[in-house]
Amino acid sequence: RTVYVNGDYLPEDEAKISIFDRAFLMADGVYEVTSVLGGKLIDFDGHLKRLERSLNELEIKKPAAFDDLIEIHRKLVELNGIDEGLVYLQVTRGAPGDRDFAFPDPETTEPTLVLFTQAKPGLADSPAAKTGIKVISIDDIRWGRRDIKTVQLLYPSMGKMMAKKAGADDAWMVEDGFVTEGTSNNAYIVKDGVIITRNLGTDILHGITRAAVLRFAREAQMKVEERPFTIDEVKAADEAFFTSASAFVMPVVAMDGETIGDGVPGPVSLRLREIYLEESRAVAV
Numbered sequence: 001r002t003v004y005v006n007g008d009y010l011p012e013d014e015a016k017i018s019i020f021d022r023a024f025l026m027a028d029g030v031y032e033v034t035s036v037l038g039g040k041l042i043d044f045d046g047h048l049k050r051l052e053r054s055l056n057e058l059e060i061k062k063p064a065a066f067d068d069l070i071e072i073h074r075k076l077v078e079l080n081g082i083d084e085g086l087v088y089l090q091v092t093r094g095a096p097g098d099r100d101f102a103f104p105d106p107e108t109t110e111p112t113l114v115l116f117t118q119a120k121p122g123l124a125d126s127p128a129a130k131t132g133i134k135v136i137s138i139d140d141i142r143w144g145r146r147d148i149k150t151v152q153l154l155y156p157s158m159g160k161m162m163a164k165k166a167g168a169d170d171a172w173m174v175e176d177g178f179v180t181e182g183t184s185n186n187a188y189i190v191k192d193g194v195i196i197t198r199n200l201g202t203d204i205l206h207g208i209t210r211a212a213v214l215r216f217a218r219e220a221q222m223k224v225e226e227r228p229f230t231i232d233e234v235k236a237a238d239e240a241f242f243t244s245a246s247a248f249v250m251p252v253v254a255m256d257g258e259t260i261g262d263g264v265p266g267p268v269s270l271r272l273r274e275i276y277l278e279e280s281r282a283v284a285v
């Protein structure tokens, strides 16, 4: 596989970053994941805008190649022959000479830019989307700026393992009695034809797929309510699903061992998945 590091396209085993890189020492970096369907980038513009926002919020300098990011994505997709899969991008505050809590001077420390691809044949025609997946609920003990897409992913990663140990596929996190989001996705329920998902704030990531799906839902005259919901509401819902750039719209059929709705992917979830795939493929770049 060919990867990109700070201006160079290299075989993955020749790509190197410093042990002083602040992402390695302090999780001082942000990332984006863009999916690829038919060799084209899905929702690229949204991911680029959110990257810019994450960088601004953390006062990380834009990498010199910022304006070339679409070309770098396209070149990696081409070099690695990706038809279905994803492009991972990470920007870190860079590697000053010493470890220090204070941010280094941006005049002398350049940000690190890394990109790589992952092939995922069958991404759009996912078997999991046909059966639906199972989730458990766990406490949300993450930091308070979840709207910034940092590489601080240890707790979400632990949440995924808690789910696996419980015989489920993923975890939805709960704070003050309400669902915030999934370990790596935004959470939704459907009740009496209304699509309900938590409103945006600093407590969840502003999903790019979320924005697109809500826009398509409203265009299709579906009712949308942006508000927090509880685990009891999930269990009593007609349907549940999540959205993310790498899973699109994924039906959820059980919560904490209890069946949701009929225990199979619901019509609203499946329709939204279909609309999302169709509409976003049509405008892929």
Ligand code: PMP
Pocket (backbone or CB within 6 Å): 033, 181, 182, 183, 184, 185, 186, 204, 205, 206, 207, 208, 209, 210, 243, 244, 245, 246
């Ligand atoms: N919430 C969290 C915590 C996530 O990690 C992700 C995916 N990175 C999402 C939501 C979904 O965001 P997007 O649709 O932009 O992939």
